[in-house]
Amino acid sequence: MTKSKCIPLRGVIPPIITPLLDKDRLDVEGLKNLIEHLIGGGVHGLFLLGTTGEGPSLSGKLKYEMVSEACKIIANRVPVLVGITDTAYVESIGLAQFAAKCGADAVVLAPPYYFPTGQPELLEYLKHLVPQLPLPLYLYNMPSMTKVDIGVDTLRKAAEIDGIVGFKDSSGNMIRFHEYITAMRDMPEFSLLVGPEELLGESVLFGGFGGVAGGANIYPQLFVSMYNAAASGNVEEMKHHQIEIFRLRRMYFYGNHSSTFIKGVKCALNLMGVCSDFMAEPFHSFRQPEREKVAAILTEMNLLPAKLY
């Protein structure tokens, strides 16, 4: 466990998308470009195989390949977190062990997502699982996908399990995030990270450690700047960045489904020449009309054709 690198983790840790050439084939070139784009943009860590990374949609083989390739490319320049969320307990452990071998720094786990888990069952599950993991764990709240919304009491108890070092909340519920901050005030080494990029500023301002902003795949500098402004309490700068964050996100909403965010990010990266925009099943990438809208937004924001790195 490389304690200095990832505990406590602070800053912007993008959940990187998984560039694909086909249903079951990694776009390794694209992955290299993406990682350089992000590290060049100043991010403080990288999170592989999250929701934005389409982790659950990838075959076991492809997940392993992604971890192995990404760790090689990153080469210890920033901390690497690997998503090991799985409905099957044994598969989570297997992936964690592989991630450790590849040199990852921590793992990230949301509750198993087929059956809804109760809060006490979730705690029991963590007590069984965490001791078997070779890396520190960031617990991940993602109620829209996992059907369980990790309560403040559950977080408090989970934080006392040896090996759990942080928490990422993607509920989008800012009132709750303040509750988590309140509950964890006496454990100042426990990283509280926020998921939605729209809440990065205010969550850091009030005591959060940073965020796992999906849009940072496209424009890492913007989110790093927001993090810095919030961490130093520079309100005027925050307001300016918040406006930019809301300009960027317009490209995520061409469709009704939760996947449209990932489609937007992949489409932007493809237009910027970074990587393929192929989507894992059951989704398909944006088609021409949406593509043109994304291009227009990128152009308007000077993200196209400007080279960002």
Place this chain on the structure above:
Amino acid sequence: MTKSKCIPLRGVIPPIITPLLDKDRLDVEGLKNLIEHLIGGGVHGLFLLGTTGEGPSLSGKLKYEMVSEACKIIANRVPVLVGITDTAYVESIGLAQFAAKCGADAVVLAPPYYFPTGQPELLEYLKHLVPQLPLPLYLYNMPSMTKVDIGVDTLRKAAEIDGIVGFKDSSGNMIRFHEYITAMRDMPEFSLLVGPEELLGESVLFGGFGGVAGGANIYPQLFVSMYNAAASGNVEEMKHHQIEIFRLRRMYFYGNHSSTFIKGVKCALNLMGVCSDFMAEPFHSFRQPEREKVAAILTEMNLLPAKLY
């Protein structure tokens, strides 16, 4: 494809539980007992690795073992359906191919369950996937777990995809089931099966083909009798069986979570000497107080210590 055996499928096809000795170890002896108990009870088919079978909670290795062992034990005495639902497309195909090699008769697929899928995306996904499957497919509606409720129009269009031969609805929405019946009236070879055991009688009475009753793991004769009564329009008998079905189900509700049904079934089978009641993570089996209540119900219904087979 053994057309005569599973198309159209009619009757009671229990979603068999997966007997476990430990987190990742199959209770093969228990599986044998269970299969004999069910075939002896007159069931019309067996469905492996469904929700009741804790399919999503099992490792890839364990799923393959379950399919292989169960097919050997069943030895073509009744049609075998194998659940291949997975969030990763490639894994579903792999399991279907393995099931075909083991001699299974059909596969069962619910939508990928991490990301919510829209109806058009679901249809596209099926159009991509089904041609790659070596066995006929039963589509499976399980909205509480998959976050998508398969609409009547989607079913109608899916039924026209070559290779999709039936549909299992576990929504518990009986109004919708009547809509499915109405929509499929002109495709009389397409099997419409109902999930919840409480609705087996009326769904068959109004045109359904049968049911995937979880409680049939415990008391197959009861559900086979209900199916027969409903199929022949014997209302008086149906009423009698419905009362028994509601006596039986009292053992499924000692807890707040969706898993309590599986716990109840496994507990009953363990008390009856059939197999282990070990639950896959993140759940645990019923503890002593619930166990005693289940035993009391079994005794009251003459299911304990009576040998049922």
Place this chain on the structure above:
Amino acid sequence: MTKSKCIPLRGVIPPIITPLLDKDRLDVEGLKNLIEHLIGGGVHGLFLLGTTGEGPSLSGKLKYEMVSEACKIIANRVPVLVGITDTAYVESIGLAQFAAKCGADAVVLAPPYYFPTGQPELLEYLKHLVPQLPLPLYLYNMPSMTKVDIGVDTLRKAAEIDGIVGFKDSSGNMIRFHEYITAMRDMPEFSLLVGPEELLGESVLFGGFGGVAGGANIYPQLFVSMYNAAASGNVEEMKHHQIEIFRLRRMYFYGNHSSTFIKGVKCALNLMGVCSDFMAEPFHSFRQPEREKVAAILTEMNLLPAKLY
């Protein structure tokens, strides 16, 4: 309390629509036509100011007028039930007292629908309210509107409150309806009525007392026939009626909102020459394209221009 007339209530009790000439003006002529149409169609009672009657959308003054006019027209030919559901306790009592004076036979009450009520609070509320009512009460479960789904235990306890004589379940959850039947088996005088017309047949077949079928506004004979077939266990006839019920309901779904059912019923009655189709705010009646579709269905089912009574 006219015990012989409405306790226990059995059969088809349509929730009659409220014919309006304008936002706050009753279509008294239309109301007369409608009541004659329904009584002529053989219904077993009439329910005023329910959901289908747009009760909550009407001003206090208009509600009182509707009760007064309807009671005069019905003139004791069938039992009259009056919806008194209100978010304000005092208003419910006032309306019940007025209904009693007008000669109504019972009142119907769903939980207050602004704040969600817990089950224990609902019971307390009923214990306070019911003794102040001059008429017997039918409790009404309408979770999609009231935000509380009346549990089996709550029903059991409510049934023991003196003055509560029956229950109407509009949850659409047929599994639950079987649970209510099971729980109330030892109180054979307590009327269990089902809301959704699609479930009338099977609920009566398994022990229900009848239904509050909205479509009976249009075609009372169909639902009365279904009730009779189900009450006498005539399965073949039930199947035939069920097909007709599903042909009729096609006219309720031209729009996305829960109000489209009422719009469809009012439109059909208007086309049949019975009454105005004006909708209370915030809704508007079907426009020409939907109107033509409704007309086509009515014609196909020989409900237009045929005189039904």
Place this chain on the structure above:
Amino acid sequence: MTKSKCIPLRGVIPPIITPLLDKDRLDVEGLKNLIEHLIGGGVHGLFLLGTTGEGPSLSGKLKYEMVSEACKIIANRVPVLVGITDTAYVESIGLAQFAAKCGADAVVLAPPYYFPTGQPELLEYLKHLVPQLPLPLYLYNMPSMTKVDIGVDTLRKAAEIDGIVGFKDSSGNMIRFHEYITAMRDMPEFSLLVGPEELLGESVLFGGFGGVAGGANIYPQLFVSMYNAAASGNVEEMKHHQIEIFRLRRMYFYGNHSSTFIKGVKCALNLMGVCSDFMAEPFHSFRQPEREKVAAILTEMNLLPAKLY
């Protein structure tokens, strides 16, 4: 319309609770104390008959009395907003007219809350209703109670209706609130207010106009201070107030239901000697155990027995 007083409205406008002596009787003395307590605490306006004011639970007569008495006591010292939300269109207009006569400055309206309204229907409804109102209107988003979540596009279009001058969002969705701010940036006279007191600080910091903080009933100075700190971008002070706001809110959660917030506020005010804590049906006030917990929190925060004004 007293334009200078309430357009655009900025600051803290507490949704005042309705002090009751009994189910249908106003605690006029308590109301006087409460209003003095709030005006003395520096609030920028007062909102009568909102959710916290139990508006929907009160009889028509009691609502009128509350408006009349409160306007007399307030005597134009601060702007008065009156909630006119009702499921019956005519009743909303009647109450607005009465409020105008009593000297209120504006009305507040959430969508009718029995039937869920679609966004286009809601706009049509507003276009019908607003021209008939004698006072400017604040639109009120309260999706947990009204079943409709007012979208950004709907707000934008509603803001163009003459007479709608502001918006209060009680969704608790801070991402959405940023979207509202973004969408309304070009209408700088349109008041955007936030409901949940936990979000007052950050919403004002990023461009909101103020908040309708329920807890300000108890401790108006705290929320006024937070508003001032946020409006002037004083982050250090905001952090301090946020901690206090989260200490205060602990008293709202002794129960499972949405009403527990109102119970907590009424209980605190009663302990502080301000007014009665009687709750309108279907709720009851906190009992002794909860009362003691509330007292402990008040004492800890120096709100008891300290005189606050």
